[in-house]
Amino acid sequence: AIQMTQSPSSFSASTGDRVNITCRASQGISSYLAWYQQKPGKAPKLLIYAASTLQSGVPSRFSGSGSGTDFTLTISCLQSEDFATYYCQQYYSYPYTFGQGTKVEIK
Amino acid sequence: QVQLQESGPGLVKPSETLSLTCTVSGGSISSYYWSWIRQSPEKGLEWIGQIYYSGSTNYNPSLKSRVTISVDTSKNQFSLNLNSVTAADTAVYFCARDRSSGYSGSWDQWGQGTLVTVSS
Numbered sequence: 001a002i003q004m005t006q007s008p009s010s011f012s013a014s015t016g017d018r019v020n021i022t023c024r025a026s027q028g029i030s031s032y033l034a035w036y037q038q039k040p041g042k043a044p045k046l047l048i049y050a051a052s053t054l055q056s057g058v059p060s061r062f063s064g065s066g067s068g069t070d071f072t073l074t075i076s077c078l079q080s081e082d083f084a085t086y087y088c089q090q091y092y093s094y095p096y097t098f099g100q101g102t103k104v105e106i107k
Numbered sequence: 108q109v110q111l112q113e114s115g116p117g118l119v120k121p122s123e124t125l126s127l128t129c130t131v132s133g134g135s136i137s138s139y140y141w142s143w144i145r146q147s148p149e150k151g152l153e154w155i156g157q158i159y160y161s162g163s164t165n166y167n168p169s170l171k172s173r174v175t176i177s178v179d180t181s182k183n184q185f186s187l188n189l190n191s192v193t194a195a196d197t198a199v200y201f202c203a204r205d206r207s208s209g210y211s212g213s214w215d216q217w218g219q220g221t222l223v224t225v226s227s
Binding site for chain 1 (some may be wrong): 220
């Protein structure tokens with residue numbers, strides 16, 4: 001199975017900050033990567049698919065980049081509602097796998 | 108807007124079978140892939156498997172020997188059976204729909220999740 005590794009596991013940030021979360025695949029996955037946001041007690045919410053395509057209804061402050069093995073989720077101007085845990089997920093091959101998550105906390 | 112709702116027992120005894128159903132409302136189960144995904148503090152998010160409305164399936168090899176996913180298009184439902192459960196199967200179980208019809212990969216519609224605890 002392809003292993004997905006996110007960094008950092010958690011960090012603190014302030015409203016208005018620009019933040020980057022990275023995700024590395026254990027082998028090349030082209031652009032078959034999705035990003036999700038999850039808040040406590042809720043299901044994950046799809047933010048980005050195909051590494052850089054914004055899901056309908058998701059604010060434009062979210063963006064994704066990368067291909068192959070290295071990917072980045074960027075939040076250009078952190079809002080209060082963005083404090084959550086973020087996951088990357090590959091769908092290049094079965095079994096589909098997720099990163100361990102990155103928790104964004106309020107500084 | 109399609110909605111998904113998981114249902115089934117919240118408590119299962121070790122060695123028994125975990126059975127969950129996902130009911131799809133507000134849209135047809137046809138033309139999409141449907142997945143089961145679980146989440147536990149120990150393992151994080153784990154894809155269990157998927158079924159196409161036609162009935163074809165793909166399973167996570169780590170669970171394949173114990174998992175069966177089925178679909179009932181007449182009821183707009185799909186189901187998960189996981190046998191010989193242990194405490195390691197305790198998790199929140201989600202059902203989810205693939206983002207695009209006829210294509211498998213990422214999930215834009217999710218159920219709220221249901222906690223299943225394995226304990227005697």
